[in-house]
Amino acid sequence: MRWKLPVGLAVVSVALLVVLWKGFGRDPHEVPFMMQGKPAPAFTLKALNTGETVSLAALKGQPVVLNFWASWCGPCEGEHPVLEWGARKLGQDARFLGVIFEDTDDNARAFLRRHGESFTQLVDPRSQMAVDYGVAGVPETYFIDADGIIRGKHVGPIDPDTLEAAVRALREPAAAPAR
Structure with a gap:
């Protein structure tokens, strides 16, 4: 009877280690992005400094680069000049x-x-838009084509070449779905 407790703890410990290794050992860039090729979640939000209402519906016909960021995020601070340049x-x-x-x-x-x-x-x-888009952390950048379809996502700070290539790709016709 005494050996059952240590063996049980060992089994639970190994199972927990496997779960942690599988879940946390992944590079977020390698995790499949399930929203690609699907309509972007609708949003209507106010602009910080003007109070202007901005909605995805009003932007239909225009590609969108959507960047989630925060002032407390060190990588966001490093990324911001790239986004300024891109804009x-x-x-x-x-x-x-x-x-x-x-x-x-x-x-x-x-x-x-x-x-x-x-x-x-x-x-x-209330971070509802972040929830709708599946934001796990910042910075994260989403690329939405003129039809409102998510064409890509970049996790982490983006560099100028990646940003430029992603924006140029938004101007290209979307690939037909595989049959």
Whole structure:
């Protein structure tokens, strides 16, 4: 009877280690993205500094680069100049939108004063939009084509070459679904 408890604990420990290894050992870039090729979740949010209402429906016909970020996120701070560059250089090819994730308006404004604001920043007060898009952390960037279909997602800070290639790809016709 004494040996059952240690053996049971050993079995549970090994099972827990396997679950942790399988779940946490994955690179988020390698996890399949189930929303690709599907309609982007609808949203209607207010712009941080203007109060303008922005909705995905109103952007139909225009590709969208949607970046979730926060002022407390170190990688977001490093990524922001790339997005500023992208909005200036590629803004004629896609509408750039930032979505403030789990942050205060005041902290977001202070961040933008320090780092620039050449594209619209949206307030997601209860993080519902982040939930709808399946955001696991920040930064995350979604690429939505002119028909409102999610064509891609980038997890982590994006570099200029990746951003430019993703925006250019939004202008190309979507591949036909495999049969």
